Amino acid sequence: MKDVMILTGAGQIGMAIARRMGYGMKIVVGDKKIENAQTISKIMNEAGFDAVPVEMDLSSRDSIMNMIAEAKKYGEISMLVNAAGVSPSQAPIEAILKVDLYGTAVLLEEVGKIIKKGGAGVTISSQSGWRMPALTAEEDELLAATPTEELLNLPLLQLENIRDTLHAYQMAKRCNEKRVMAEAVKWGRRGARINDIAPGIIVTPLAIDEFNGPRGDFYKNMFANCPAGRPGTADEVANVAELLMSDKGAFITGSTFLIDGGATASYFYGPLAPKK
Numbered sequence: 001m002k003d004v005m006i007l008t009g010a011g012q013i014g015m016a017i018a019r020r021m022g023y024g025m026k027i028v029v030g031d032k033k034i035e036n037a038q039t040i041s042k043i044m045n046e047a048g049f050d051a052v053p054v055e056m057d058l059s060s061r062d063s064i065m066n067m068i069a070e071a072k073k074y075g076e077i078s079m080l081v082n083a084a085g086v087s088p089s090q091a092p093i094e095a096i097l098k099v100d101l102y103g104t105a106v107l108l109e110e111v112g113k114i115i116k117k118g119g120a121g122v123t124i125s126s127q128s129g130w131r132m133p134a135l136t137a138e139e140d141e142l143l144a145a146t147p148t149e150e151l152l153n154l155p156l157l158q159l160e161n162i163r164d165t166l167h168a169y170q171m172a173k174r175c176n177e178k179r180v181m182a183e184a185v186k187w188g189r190r191g192a193r194i195n196d197i198a199p200g201i202i203v204t205p206l207a208i209d210e211f212n213g214p215r216g217d218f219y220k221n222m223f224a225n226c227p228a229g230r231p232g233t234a235d236e237v238a239n240v241a242e243l244l245m246s247d248k249g250a251f252i253t254g255s256t257f258l259i260d261g262g263a264t265a266s267y268f269y270g271p272l273a274p275k276k
């Protein structure tokens with residue numbers, strides 16, 4: 001038996017983190033598109049890792065439970081990397097809320113019930129959530145603590161209160177940050193930690209869909225005018241994940257780390273600020 005890492009989302013960010021942290025472990029690679037899970041597993045197995053692809057849909061509790069049951073066959077689950085998600089140009093409002101908001105909440109909850117002592121997890125939110133104005137303290141608490149099966153019934157998540165897919169994505173990613181805070185308390189009772197990484201523009205198929213989507217010029221302008229002057233890479237996200245998931249991050253839990261080349265700073269106090 002080996003320690004097991006669950007990786008949801010067989011994309012570039014997920015693979016970069018799994019390669020950084022998953023050596024010597026069994027890596028269960030879950031993705032809605034089994035071919036993505038198979039491709040990433042093959043690349044990793046040919047590089048000395050021990051990965052197995054599993055079809056799973058983050059928007060379904062049953063599917064999440066099946067993946068966890070599959071993972072437990074190989075040993076104790078000591079790491080979680082949640083890098084599954086859909087972007088504002090890829091899916092309608094309902095799907096964004098079901099996958100990015102509800103699915104992430106269920107996954108953190110269910111893995112938090114069985115994570116091994118000393119275990120660690122990361123979930124991937126987005127800088128996008130940081131550009132949305134602050135919610136009220138009551139709204140934040142609702143996103144953090146509402147039971148998972150009631151989350152999508154919250155008034156602030158109803159279609160009449162969500163402007164467009166970008167707004168849905170921002171709400172989902174804000175919810176991820178708040179869920180991580182609330183879950184960190186529960187994970188802590190098991191001696192485990194959970195954190196969140198909020199990336200800026202990282203070149204992956206998802207980001208390329210955004211470059212070619214209706215907000216393409218907005219995104220290209222964003223990385224050209226952020227302090228770093230370029231988009232980021234999945235390996236740079238893995239640098240942060242390594243800190244958070246290794247012993248070096250032993251005192252870090254319930255946190256969200258922004259890694260965006262300074263785009264958020266520029267949005268508030270620099271050339272990316274919206275015209276008043």
Ligand SMILES: NC(=O)c1ccc[n+]([C@@H]2O[C@H](COP(=O)([O-])OP(=O)(O)OC[C@H]3O[C@@H](n4cnc5c(N)ncnc54)[C@H](O)[C@@H]3O)[C@@H](O)[C@H]2O)c1
Nearest residue numbers: 009010011012013032057058084085126201202204206207
């Ligand atoms: N790339 C960026 O610029 C960027 C920026 C901020 C946040 N993010 C976030 O990072 C995460 C990973 O994105 P990425 O850029 O690596 O994208 P990616 O497209 O490379 O990978 C995402 C994977 O998630 C899978 N997926 C989609 N819906 C799913 C579902 N319901 N169940 C299971 N799997 C599903 C896709 O099939 C895909 O393989 C996402 O949550 C995304 O919102 C990405």
